[in-house]
Each structure stands twice: as C-alpha cells, then as structure tokens.
Amino acid sequence: MEQEIMTETHSGTAVTASPNRQAIAMQLKDVAVSFNGRTAVRDCTFDVAKNRVTSLIGPSGSGKTTLLRALNRLHDLTSGAKVSGHILLEGTDVYRGDLTVTELRTRVGMVFQRPNPFPTMSIYDNAVSGLRFNGIKKKALLDEAAETSLRAAALWDSVEGRLKVAASNLSGGEQQRLCIARALAMDPEVLLMDEPTSALDPIATLRIEELMTTLKSRVTIIIVTHNMQQAARISDDCAFLLMGEDRAGELIEFDTTEKIFNNPRDPRTLDYTLGRFG
Amino acid sequence: MSEILNESIVALELGDEAAGGYNPPAASRTWYHYLLLAGAILFAAVSVGFVGTIFWSSLPTWLHHAGTLLGGKGWASPLGPFGGLAMITGTFETSLIALVLAVIVGLGTSIAIVFLIPRRFRNVIATLVELLAAVPSIVYGLWGLLVLAPWMETTVNPWLNSWPFAKAIFGNPGQEFGTSLLLASIVLGIMILPTFVAISREVIAVVPQDLIEASLSLGATRWQVIRGVVLPTAKIGLFGATFLALARATGETVAVALVAGGVANVQFHLLYPGTSIAAWIATEFGESQGNEIAALMALGVLLMLLNFGLSLVSRWLVRRQRRVLALV
Amino acid sequence: MSDMTEIQEPKEVGNEMRGEIRRISSHSRARRLAVSRMMIALCAIALLVSAVPLVMLLYQLFKQGLPVIDKAFFTTLPSTPSLIAPNATGGVSNAIVGTLALTIYASVMAIPVGILVGIYLAETESKLASSLRVIAQTMAGAPSILMGLFAFSFVVRDLNVGFSAIAGSFALAVLMLPVIVISTEIAVRNVPNTLREAGLALGAKPHVISLRVVLPASASGIVTGTILAVSRAVGETAPVMLVIAGGFTNSWKPFDPVSALPLSIYENAKSEWPSLRAQVWGIALVLVVFIFVLSLSARIWASRKQQVKN
Numbered sequence: 001m002e003q004e005i006m007t008e009t010h011s012g013t014a015v016t017a018s019p020n021r022q023a024i025a026m027q028l029k030d031v032a033v034s035f036n037g038r039t040a041v042r043d044c045t046f047d048v049a050k051n052r053v054t055s056l057i058g059p060s061g062s063g064k065t066t067l068l069r070a071l072n073r074l075h076d077l078t079s080g081a082k083v084s085g086h087i088l089l090e091g092t093d094v095y096r097g098d099l100t101v102t103e104l105r106t107r108v109g110m111v112f113q114r115p116n117p118f119p120t121m122s123i124y125d126n127a128v129s130g131l132r133f134n135g136i137k138k139k140a141l142l143d144e145a146a147e148t149s150l151r152a153a154a155l156w157d158s159v160e161g162r163l164k165v166a167a168s169n170l171s172g173g174e175q176q177r178l179c180i181a182r183a184l185a186m187d188p189e190v191l192l193m194d195e196p197t198s199a200l201d202p203i204a205t206l207r208i209e210e211l212m213t214t215l216k217s218r219v220t221i222i223i224v225t226h227n228m229q230q231a232a233r234i235s236d237d238c239a240f241l242l243m244g245e246d247r248a249g250e251l252i253e254f255d256t257t258e259k260i261f262n263n264p265r266d267p268r269t270l271d272y273t274l275g276r277f278g
Numbered sequence: 279m280s281e282i283l284n285e286s287i288v289a290l291e292l293g294d295e296a297a298g299g300y301n302p303p304a305a306s307r308t309w310y311h312y313l314l315l316a317g318a319i320l321f322a323a324v325s326v327g328f329v330g331t332i333f334w335s336s337l338p339t340w341l342h343h344a345g346t347l348l349g350g351k352g353w354a355s356p357l358g359p360f361g362g363l364a365m366i367t368g369t370f371e372t373s374l375i376a377l378v379l380a381v382i383v384g385l386g387t388s389i390a391i392v393f394l395i396p397r398r399f400r401n402v403i404a405t406l407v408e409l410l411a412a413v414p415s416i417v418y419g420l421w422g423l424l425v426l427a428p429w430m431e432t433t434v435n436p437w438l439n440s441w442p443f444a445k446a447i448f449g450n451p452g453q454e455f456g457t458s459l460l461l462a463s464i465v466l467g468i469m470i471l472p473t474f475v476a477i478s479r480e481v482i483a484v485v486p487q488d489l490i491e492a493s494l495s496l497g498a499t500r501w502q503v504i505r506g507v508v509l510p511t512a513k514i515g516l517f518g519a520t521f522l523a524l525a526r527a528t529g530e531t532v533a534v535a536l537v538a539g540g541v542a543n544v545q546f547h548l549l550y551p552g553t554s555i556a557a558w559i560a561t562e563f564g565e566s567q568g569n570e571i572a573a574l575m576a577l578g579v580l581l582m583l584l585n586f587g588l589s590l591v592s593r594w595l596v597r598r599q600r601r602v603l604a605l606v
Numbered sequence: 607m608s609d610m611t612e613i614q615e616p617k618e619v620g621n622e623m624r625g626e627i628r629r630i631s632s633h634s635r636a637r638r639l640a641v642s643r644m645m646i647a648l649c650a651i652a653l654l655v656s657a658v659p660l661v662m663l664l665y666q667l668f669k670q671g672l673p674v675i676d677k678a679f680f681t682t683l684p685s686t687p688s689l690i691a692p693n694a695t696g697g698v699s700n701a702i703v704g705t706l707a708l709t710i711y712a713s714v715m716a717i718p719v720g721i722l723v724g725i726y727l728a729e730t731e732s733k734l735a736s737s738l739r740v741i742a743q744t745m746a747g748a749p750s751i752l753m754g755l756f757a758f759s760f761v762v763r764d765l766n767v768g769f770s771a772i773a774g775s776f777a778l779a780v781l782m783l784p785v786i787v788i789s790t791e792i793a794v795r796n797v798p799n800t801l802r803e804a805g806l807a808l809g810a811k812p813h814v815i816s817l818r819v820v821l822p823a824s825a826s827g828i829v830t831g832t833i834l835a836v837s838r839a840v841g842e843t844a845p846v847m848l849v850i851a852g853g854f855t856n857s858w859k860p861f862d863p864v865s866a867l868p869l870s871i872y873e874n875a876k877s878e879w880p881s882l883r884a885q886v887w888g889i890a891l892v893l894v895v896f897i898f899v900l901s902l903s904a905r906i907w908a909s910r911k912q913q914v915k916n
Binding site: 100102103106131134135136138141144145148186187 | 623624626627628630631632633634635637638639
C-alpha cells in the first residue's frame, strides 16, 4: 500500500518534493479551496510524513488556515466553499472515498487558535467528549482514555485530583492542553493545529511546543503558525505559502524545515524567513 | 453581543448591558443637564404613579376581601363576593400549555433558522419573525374566534371526544363550545412563539463557532453538536427566553378575552370555557362599579406582580448567559 | 528506501484501545447519523409549523378583508344593522379618526419625555439612572391592560376627566414611554466614544457635544425606536378599551369619547350580525397593513443607518 503511494508521489511538480522517504500520513494533490468562486488557496501538492511535525507558514492571507481546514473537511459547513484536487488519508480520498465525514474527523483531530474547551463540561467530560460523541459509554474505557490522553497532553498530574471541576477554571495554557488531550483521546492518526499558541503567553507556548515534540511519536502533526521561530524550532517539514497577484494563496515551496530556513530554492522563501516581509 | 442588540425586538425585551456612561463635571451642569434630569424625574414619577395608583385603587379589596379574591370561586356582579380563583387558575393553565407548545415548536424553529437557513436569508427570517410579533393581539383573537373556534367546534372537539382517555382530560362538551381554555392556550402559544424564537435564535446564534467546529472535529454528528454543545452552552439564555415568553403569555389580554369563553369557573377540563386574569379585567371592567372595580384592580396587582417577577427572572438569566459567553 | 526499515511505526500506548474506540465508533455511526438526520428534519418541520399560523392568518385577512373595503368604509360612520337592512354596517371613519387622534396625542406626550430619559440614561451614571433602566425594562414588558387600569384610576377618576381620547392616549403614552427610553439609550450608547472625546478635546462643553454631535449621530436609531413604539401602540386594544368609551362620531377633541380600530374589531367580532363580523376583517386588514408599513419602515431605516455606518 505504502509502496503504491510512494510511486505516485514521485511525479511531483517542480516546487514540491518528497523531503524524506518515510511512511506517508496524508497526501495533497493540486488542492485548491474557493469560496463562492473566489479562490482562496491553490496549487498545494505535498506529502505529510508520518510521525513528523509539518508546519504551514506564510504571511496572513496566504491561505494556511484555509488549507488546514480542508484536511478534515471543516469547509463542509460553509455554503459556497469548494475544495478541489485530492486529499488522501492513508491512501483514501477524504472527499470522494468511502470515508464518511464523521469517521474522517475521528481520524484527523483538530486544535484551534483559541483554547476552547466545552464551557459546560468538566475537565473529565471534555477529555472524553469525543468518545462520548462516538457512542462509547463503557466507563472503564472512558476512564482509561481520559487518563491516557491527559497524560499525553502533560496535564494529568495537575488535574488528577479535580477531574470533575469545570474546564473554565484552568489557565489558558492548561485549557489548550486540555483541548489537545480532547483530540488525542480519539487516538487520531493526524492532529491539525491552527496557530495553537497564538492566544497564549510565552511560558505556556513553550510547554505546548515541548508537548508537540513528544507527541509526534504517536500522532502526525500539521501545524499552522505565523511564528517563524516556532516553525523552525518544532517542525520537521515546512510548507511555505504566499498570496499570489490575484490575492489567492499558493504553495511556493515544500521541503524539510532545515532546507526551507537555510537553503531554500525560491528567493521569496528566503525573503520571508529572513523577515523582509509579512 | 452586538449581534443581539441589532435585533430590535431582542434589544427591547432585554435591554442593553449598562456600559459606563459619563458624568458631566459639576461645573458644566447647564440647563441641558437639568432638562434631562427633569425628564428622568417625570418618568420616575409616572412609574411610581403606575404601580401606586393601581395598588391604591385595589386597597379596599386587599383590606377586606383578600381571602375571597385569592381563593374564592364565584364572581357575583355587581355586589360580590368577587372570587379570583377561576382567573388565577385559568391564567396558569392557558399560559403553561401555551408555553409548552411555543417552546417545543420554537426551539426547533430557532435551531432550523440558525443551522439550516443560509446566512443571507437570516435577515429575511428575522424580519418575518418581527412582523409576526408586530401583529396586534386583537387580530390573533379575531382569527381565533372567527376561524379557529368554529373549527374546534365541528372538527377538533368531536375528534378528541372519540378517544376514551381524552374525555377524562379534556372534558366532553360535545359540539357546544368552540371557545375554550384549550383554544385560548393554542392562540396564546402562537402569539408568544415569535418572542421566544427571536430571543432563543439569538442566544443559539452567539454560541461560538469554534466550539461547534471543535465538536465536529471529534466526529460528532450535527445533532450531537446541537444536543451536546450548542444547547448546553445556550441553556441559561434559553431559560431566559422561556420565562419571558411566559411573562408575555400571562399578560396577554384581548385574544384570551375573545377565545377563552369568558366564564369564571375553576375548570380543569380544557375543552370547557374559562378565563384569565387579564381577560377578565378587560371583559368585566366596562360594567363594574365601586367594590367590583377595586376587585378588578386587585386582580391587576396580582398580574403585575406575576409579570414583573417573571421578567426580572428572565433578564437575570439572560445577563448570566452573557457572562457565561464572555468567559468562553 | 532503506530508511523504511529503520523507522518502524512506533509502539503506541494502548493500541488495542484505539481498536476498540474505532470499532464502537463505526458500529454506532449509522445509528448516530440516522438520529441526527431525524432530529434535524424535526427542526425543519418545526420551522414549517411555526410558519403555518402566519400564512393562514394573512390568507384570511386578505381573502375576507379586501372585499369589504371600499370608499364608504373609510368615510362613513358606523350604523347598526337591523332586520330590514341586515347589511347596513356603515363605515369605520370614527375608529380611523379615533386611532389617529389617540396615536398623535400619545406621541406628543411620550416621545419628548422618552427621548430625554433615554439620553439621561445613556449619558449619566447614577443610582437614579440604573434604577430607571431596570424600571424601563420592566415596564416595557408589563401587560398593556395595566396601562388601562392606570389611566382609568388616574385620568378618568382622580383627575375627573372622564372617558375620553386624552385618557386613552395617556394609557398609550405610558405604554410607549419605556420602549422609546430603551431604544434611545441604545442608540445614544452606540455612538462611538471617540466622537465624544474628539469634541471634548476641542474644548466643547458636554451639553454642546451631546446636542451637536451625539444626538445627530444617534438620530436614526432614535427614530427607529420611536416608530416601533408607535406601531406597538396603534394595535393595542386592552388599555384603550377601558377608558375611551367607544365614541360614535368623528371627533378629534381630546376630551370627547372616541373609538379606535382595535376596539371596533373587538366589538364587531362579538356581534350577532354576520355583516358586522364580515366587516371586522376589513378593519383588521387596515390595522395590520398600517402596522406592517410602520414597522417595515422602522427596519429599513435601521438597516440604512447600518449601511451608512459601514
């Protein structure tokens, strides 16, 4: 199976390349998103390697978040939104394959900009909310998943004694880690993170970054960030997007983070990473 | 919260959260300041006069016949005794049944408006809801009396009476009455529906989008998102909308006066005629004198206390909802 | 390609747990989706159900109302049908005149005071202001029949004015007042503080800023609220039926008994005469159209204001 995917990826365009020869979690082929006929992002072709952190960087308006939200079909909610091209999860086309939206979303989790635990639920209920949505009622399984995911999100030690407390009592950083735990509880293959630290202070940001590096052994991470130091610190691969002349974002370059920051092929990438614009 | 205030009905029903105004320094207190102050004092006087006059006019009843008014069963014009139990029970029966109907239909309607209707049509729907709310109650009453009552008489009553259990609950008036407590409840339910929908729609619409997306991203179905996240988050505000709708229902006058049948009997069989506090004041006032006026004023005091209580509770709930959402 | 063998899929914590979660999840998925579709469908049905009464009501209103409206309907006084002339209903000119008179007098009483109080609430912070705010909100939802009781006790009886247009318009004014107060306060508060500060920075006195800057900027909001208050008052039956005594002439005089459209609906709807019960639809149609025009114009005004802002 993986062999097949690998052979397909060799026919990439000039700007893209498979930066490594690892197992692949998601593949994007000519992905474009438009709203009511206006293209917001296009020409995105790259492979997301398993158990690595892939960051999407670029100035605002370059369509990073739009692209990320296409990966778990959140644009389905927006009337007038259209996603074209192919997005493959373990070889299955997520828009045309026999994967239902709800199943896709249990396999591709998401963490949002703003820490958004469900305000009416306790810490425990937040952690297991995904399982409950998916029809899991067995107490033992819920308890186990809650502990595993809270431990994975490095939150267990501080909340163990107060699992029944409302999630709004936690600090911003803890709330965001709870949101990560909530997504991890479903044990997804891919975790999408949309600027997960933009609402946090530097110390909380650092803890989330540390968390991401430890998490990649169990989940593939795709993160949108406007912070280039962050992308350089935590990501293994990096996609650089830029707004074209028609105000639609497009993929400029995809490579390992090291190459993007030290030896990019496109001069615009260099300009951006050196902070000359954006 | 600015989205809430854009809707005029909602703004009027709930008012604005007091964001600090500014106080002109004492040195700049001009004729303009005193003019505003005079207006405010006049308004305060009118409000105090409103409550005070009605209470003062009802005083003879409270002093001498309080027990009869609150617990007595008959209303004997023109000399008394004036028992208010039939009106009190009628008010509660009709408004509670109306509330159940309006909340069930209204909650579904609000959910459908927020989650099924495309954004660009929302304004049209909001306008329609406001127009529905603007139809005067007398027109609903007229429609109930001339269209629904004959239909109840010839179709609904016989049909209900063909069920064995229905007779025990609704009573068996045959085809005698079209106007009844049940008809009054239905008409009331239709009348308070726009109020409930206007507020519950807003309360549901301001549930943050990223909470909805977060639950979808966990694999929840649309209904699970609504049931598990949207409704719990909006719960307090929805209770506020419910109390406000109940306050509306208890105060509704002429429609009930036309379709409830206007009979002062304590009646729990809903197909029989009855009345409510407000409707009874409206129908009896024209021919009343002396003690009867005082008794009707006392009913008015009861209505006022009930309404003010309900509306204070509802506004307290909506304020709490705003605070909950501010925390989110 | 040799890397493939080195980087194995890492051993995951609780791999069998993932399996069980996935199994239960896909096992229950069909049922969960079915429940979801059913509940969403029920909500759509609720939306349709709530539209039914409006459609039925408007249908009856136009179907039965339009045929009875002609020139005489607006211009002649009502007459009582008799066995010889069962269709001699006459017109409703007295009710039209009465409604206009009541509305105008009530507006004259309520609008200036309401706007002053609204500005006061928006521009001052005091105990009086915050309690008046609560009072205004509570009064705005008070049952309208209570305004009738107030007008009866105070104007008809205590001031000894008698049943008259002025008593009815007093009741309507009390009804309109809180609505105008609240919408004026919101309109004035919506004026951005930067405008006020700009004025203060130029050394203008607070009252000058209020009159020259804040009021013009909030005028459209105030007008919208006022129109809504008027349209609410026009359709009210309960408060006026207690105090205007249903006059049968076209009188504009404040101290005469007058009639009003909602009141003639109430009286005619209960009539024994089929011709009067038929005419009532015409009166209701006129009233509803009048109110719809008022509230739609308020809405259009409000949206125009928003466009200007944007």
